[in-house]
Amino acid sequence: MTTTYTSYQTIAGNLTTSLERVSKQPDVARETEYYLAHIGDVKSIDDFFADTRLYNYAIKAHGLEDMGYAKAFMRKVLTEGIDSDDAFAKQLSDSRYSDLVESLNFARTGSAATSFEKAQKGVADKYARQTLEQKAGEENSGVRLALYFERMAPGVTNAYGLLADEALAQVTRTLLQLPDEFAASDIDKQAAAIEEAIDLADLKSPVKLSKLLERFTALWEINNSSDNYDPLAVFGSSSGYGISSDLLLSINTLKLGGR
Numbered sequence: 067m068t069t070t071y072t073s074y075q076t077i078a079g080n081l082t083t084s085l086e087r088v089s090k091q092p093d094v095a096r097e098t099e100y101y102l103a104h105i106g107d108v109k110s111i112d113d114f115f116a117d118t119r120l121y122n123y124a125i126k127a128h129g130l131e132d133m134g135y136a137k138a139f140m141r142k143v144l145t146e147g148i149d150s151d152d153a154f155a156k157q158l159s160d161s162r163y164s165d166l167v168e169s170l171n172f173a174r175t176g177s178a179a180t181s182f183e184k185a186q187k188g189v190a191d192k193y194a195r196q197t198l199e200q201k202a203g204e205e206n207s208g209v210r211l212a213l214y215f216e217r218m219a220p221g222v223t224n225a226y227g228l229l230a231d232e233a234l235a236q237v238t239r240t241l242l243q244l245p246d247e248f249a250a251s252d253i254d255k256q257a258a259a260i261e262e263a264i265d266l267a268d269l270k271s272p273v274k275l276s277k278l279l280e281r282f283t284a285l286w287e288i289n290n291s292s293d294n295y296d297p298l299a300v301f302g303s304s305s306g307y308g309i310s311s312d313l314l315l316s317i318n319t320l321k322l323g324g325r
Contacts, residue, residue, distance in 0.1 A: 070208040071283035077202060077209065078216060078279075085191075088198045097123055098190050105186055109177040111144050114170065127193035128166045140166075147173025159230035161221065208286035211237050212279050219269040225257035238264070240289065241282050 077084045088094055101123045108114050115121055125134055146153040148167045155163040169189050172179045179185060203210030215237040228234045239248060242263050268274035
């Protein structure tokens with residue numbers, strides 16, 4: 067039987083090969099070909115939202131597939147950009163929205179936004195990585211969590227960044243062997259406990275991060291040895307990581323439909 071650690075190491079240890087294999091899968095190759103062939107023709111946010119296929123590809127690439135229906139919300143994210151401290155995306159604790167703006171920064175570069183490599187190959191690379199993690203999770207949710215943590219944790223600057231993302235928080239709680247009830251305690255106390263137990267600088271060190279994920283995958287294997295673990299509790303549906311109550315509140319204040 068392949069363990070969580072072994073499965074994770076097989077993918078992460080040969081990441082380039084793993085990504086190439088995913089990119090060549092017919093469904094992925096077909097959608098990527100369409101995106102790369104047409105994204106350069108998009109000159110405005112209206113153009114972007116008008117092509118559902120491009121829109122769905124880009125938001126999946128950024129791990130936001132579950133937010134596809136909230137077009138008014140996503141339009142606000144892209145319209146306000148990230149250059150202002152009070153921009154909508156900057157007010158959201160989830161960095162994936164700012165990452166989307168970085169890739170397709172219409173607010174900053176206007177009609178040239180899709181001409182940059184980050185809007186073309188950069189998004190395609192993100193799509194392949196998202197698909198890789200998603201498919202890994204179909205067999206073992208712990209592997210998907212480890213791959214996600216490996217990708218996202220180096221960008222975390224404080225404990226609140228780990229807590230704001232349920233997938234990162236799940237890995238952190240597993241690493242520290244904290245009960246699920248810990249998530250219901252005072253947020254400041256949670257942050258203090260994490261910062262005392264984990265040197266956040268270690269997350270930026272590939273060697274130290276690898277050691278943390280070795281511990282996580284071992285503990286995950288022990289804690290989830292039965293088949294009763296529900297990956298939807300962490301991952302939401304096919305690609306995202308669930309929607310927080312404050313995010314739903316923000317969505318509900320906007321008119322659906324992208325206008």
